[in-house]
Amino acid sequence: MRRFAVGLLVLLVLACGGERGGASNDLLVVGYDREPDTMNRFSTHILEDIQGCVIEGLTITDEHMNVVPLLASEVPTLENGGVVLRPDGGMDVTWKLRPGIRWHDGVPFTSADIRFTVEAINSPDYNPESTDGFDRIEAVETPDSLTAIVRYREVYAPYALQFVRGALPRHVLEGRDIDAAQDYNRNPLGTGPYRVAEWKTGEHILLERVPGYWQGDSLPAIRRILFRFVANTTTRINQLRGGEVHVTALVPWDKYREVRTIPGLSIHRMTGNSYEHVTLNQRSVPAFRDRRVRRALTHAIDRELIVRTILDSLAPVIHGPIQPVSWAFTDSVTRYAFDPARARALLEEAGWHDADGDGVREQDGKALAFTMITQAGFAVRENVSQALQRMWRDVGVDVAIRLVDGTSISGLWFEGRFDAMLHWWHMPADPELTLFFAKDRIPPHGRNINYVEDDSLTRLLYASDRTVDQARRRALLVAAQQRIAELAVEIPLYNVTRLDAVPEALEGFTGNPTNAGIFWNVHRWRIR
């Protein structure tokens, strides 16, 4: 017994500190919040951070949210002749592929892979996550191995992002059931700087450098990247602190102060492409159908105070759904400053008076009261919802707060079963707003869960979807943003700033506000 105990102790001592090496060009360890469901970029429903290191798109969105070419030699536009609007209302997009690109197994990457991908996604035999855009393609022509002409039935404005997820390798997947092709789905063939060396279920995915990467023989500089799956946020921060992981994306705001003090680590702050806001469900709360009430609710909130106190000034106040990182952003919209007196006046004007003196306004015997749902488990969000409750109470509106777990809340909003909701949208890299605000896009046909039904807004949005020229499209989207603000459809609060923790010695890191994720330029990363 005693010998056993001594043996155990020796083993422990030997094991200590075995994996606390700092980040190096040999190994970078990433603390990742969840295990991917699949490595197939078209099937996965979570961020494509790991997949993107292996599989490259024809284009990618860079850190400024510009669409830049990757496997394509240029982004097709009207100006360079890559996009042609047909008289029949359709459009042709000609993709020129970069010459000399090979899949990791040495087989050339060609336009036939593009055609195969479109056909596979449109086939009823495969269930990708999204068929957005693909379902509008009628044919792909491949005049030569480096040219793919994609023929759309109608004008599709976000065409430049159509192949952002790359392509499926035809020579591996042709004639197969892709949903069940576990060899590919667990270890996909790509053209990127890394390939999957090991996937240890529940523990980690190890990526290793592919020799002869097309962007340069010396790239990428980091030989291996290990993604460790650590679901618990506190544990992930603890691993960062203990040096067991070197990189963690999307550090929660309430951990900012704690993480900032860890030596050797730097926190990269970046304006995000998402925004926190309060959705006002006009279908379930009749009072929200009155614009004066919506404006009053917005005037009642001191957003600057919330940002300064609860958010540690990490997130800037915003006034609309398109974020400052986007080319379609405008800040010339109606703003609703903190003005409780104005809020009270608007409510009086709308016929809401506190006749019985209980502090809550009523109309025809009905109190001005609603329930706001928000996701449980976010300390910041719980605090913000309490602040909102207090501020609304000050102008005579009675709000109850209900905390709901993440999976349940999606079900609730998708069915419109709520009064108001404090939440954020992750906006797509393409600045489309139709899905969120067009009057025919209420659930289950879209995400218009304010149930706003405005004809002029809907017309602007659909027009913007059918406009390829970026300057003209921007003008339409600016008008749409102004209309949304004028109507006070929802209550925008603040930008969801990204906080990514990386080693101080890491060079080449830029971050990325879109779902391209922080690893979008991983081949340029280097440890000093």
Place this chain on the structure above:
Amino acid sequence: MLTTVLRRVGQGVPVMLLVSVLVFALLHAAPGGPLAVYLENPGVRPEDIERLRRALGLDQSLPTQYARWLAAFVQGDWGFSLSDGRPVATRMLERLPATLELAGASLVVALLAAVPAGIAAAVRRGRWFDRAAGVLALAGVSLPVFWFGLVLQLTIAIGLGWLPSSGRSAAFGGGLADRVSHLVLPAIVLAAVHAAAWSRYLRASMIGVLSRRFITAAAARGIPRGRILLRHALRNAAGPLLAVVILDAALVVSGAVVTESVFAWPGLGALFTEALSRRDYPVLMAFLMVTSVAVITLNLAADLAHRALDPRLRG
């Protein structure tokens, strides 16, 4: 003996059916569903949601879904995970070793702590050791598992740097020493509750046995004290404890849900947490059915073990 076993198994079948209906109904009553994760992504169109709903068979009525699940399950077909499309049985089997490793280690740790503590507390009843053990046991039972786990991580793993904070092995280690070092903290956390309860349990039954006449008689015959405690008293007091330990073994597996999450331990508990957040019904059903079978089986095993140790129960 055989008839007892057969009778108990026969009773287990309707219980299992009832459990499966209840669990199925409960899981589907919770708002949100397997498609909820897709809803957060603006690239997934409502048309895509409809297509996926049909592809996953979620457009059928609940009784139909249940009947299809049951028919397949009893034939050994556990279905496919809704999140990664792999067979449920594969997903569970690849997680089983990690859970057994953690459960086994924590059982050993709990027994190593509970048995000496229980005996010593009984022998020194009412003295300082007994009182200290009582306070510690109360703490062990009351500490929230996730909190205790995080405190150990902060102090032992990060403050002192003695052990890794989480995970099952180092990325490129995987040797015995590395594995053991990863196992220590989660095993202690998982063991704490049981060690506390078991030590009190053993103390009580030891006190009962030590006051019996045959112990006095043994002492009168000059048998050494240590031998009386271990050979005579412990043997008699161990029967009830064994039954409790076997019953708790099922709880060790289910209690690991929290521990595995805090320590990023790749076992069944972590799989359950993940499946729950995605409403991965086939995985959840399989997990809950396996857990139920384990509880029923261990109950039977506890009964049989108790009988084997106590001749008075063999009728």
